[in-house]
Amino acid sequence: MNNKEKDTFFEGFDRVEFSADDRKKVFEKLHTRKNKKFSFFRFKPVVLTSFLGVATVFLLMVLLSFPSEEKQDNLNSASTKHIQTGVLLVTDENFRASLNIVYSYNTNLKTLNVLSVPRDLYVPIFNGEGKEIGRDKMLHAYAYGGQEGVKKTLLNFFQIRDDAFSVLTEDEFTKFIDQIGGITMESGGKVLGGEEVLTSLSIRDLLTENEEKEHYELLSAVLGVMSEEPIELDVLEGIPEAVEINTINIAEKASAEKMEGIYYYKLEGEELEEVKSSLKQ
């Protein structure tokens, strides 16, 4: 292409400039965002209400001198240790949740404990109204009770409070990853796009230690950018940037079992208690 051709093809392009005024606008946006940035103590009213509710119930229990029950201990320890627990789901078009994440955030230690719940975990399933309707794989909870049902199933199984709940569709999830230029893996430096990240995170059938390690490495990277990125995503509310992420590995705790020709993972007894207590730290 000669210069004359280039001039014809791209006439007017040289005139387009990113001016000082445009640069100023970027800083103005950043400034606005900083002022809007969520602080942990600025919960949504609904969350505040639930905190107040919890506090009131706790106070009543103390005043009425009920014997010390497990649930009371949980609430007690949770409120004194400043634990914020929540659920994050990524849902697909077939009434299934491809990712079920349960987390607890410790405001004192600034640590985020994350548990990615395997889809084949055998759990008591709750419907949207909070009624237990049987036992099945975690994978089917969404079909039985929608988002509310999944939430109630997880809250019940891991005995955590409903401080924060967020849902992303697979589309929103992949679009977000693509918008931020993908996820760079620490090991190997490979960059994964939205679809690749979702597919990798969804493959979690064998629960081998290696699979768990890779799953959590990727998940931690995703959660890291979700809390850091300025894009409004409306998830992980109240979790500040630069939080230390600890993952709760259940590969060695869950056991595979075959019932009526179908494989399930079971987590019970001491192992389940260990996982529950990890979500209270």
Add this chain to the structure above:
Amino acid sequence: MNENERARLLEKVMLEYGDQLARLAYSYVKEEEIAKDIVQNTFFKCYSKITSFRHESTLKTWLYRITINECKDYLKSWAYKRSRMMEIYQGNRSSAMSSEEEALKKWEMGRVKSSIFTLPPKYREIIFLYYYDEMTMEEIAELLGVPISTVKSRITRGRERLKQEVERREIYEQ
């Protein structure tokens, strides 16, 4: 790195890549102001990541990718479709022409000077990156995630189409 240092680094990056990115976005969206808005968003997103780029080449690729994704999102967006509808209602077009046909008509009439807009997007992006931005075929292939053979064939075909349009215009003007 504290906030002031980060802000200074962002300013430096904006000075270095701002014009290039604005022209890149312009090649997609054809509107200067929208192109600049898109690039502002790219830099806005860049701020939190700015210290994590070890090499300048990774930063450049990242900035280009984000800008291209934003442009494609914009072209798919409701805002864009609505502005196109408004154009139709305002009688700028008498028949249902594609965006490229419309650009061709405007260009023939001398209302739009650069002929690159007469090309469909898949050729336009590669022609822009290769001839205007002077990127290598390998760089383009990596940036857009397409095989190098595709880059080569689109450059050849895109260029042929552009030449034909220039010839057509010359005939039209006579």
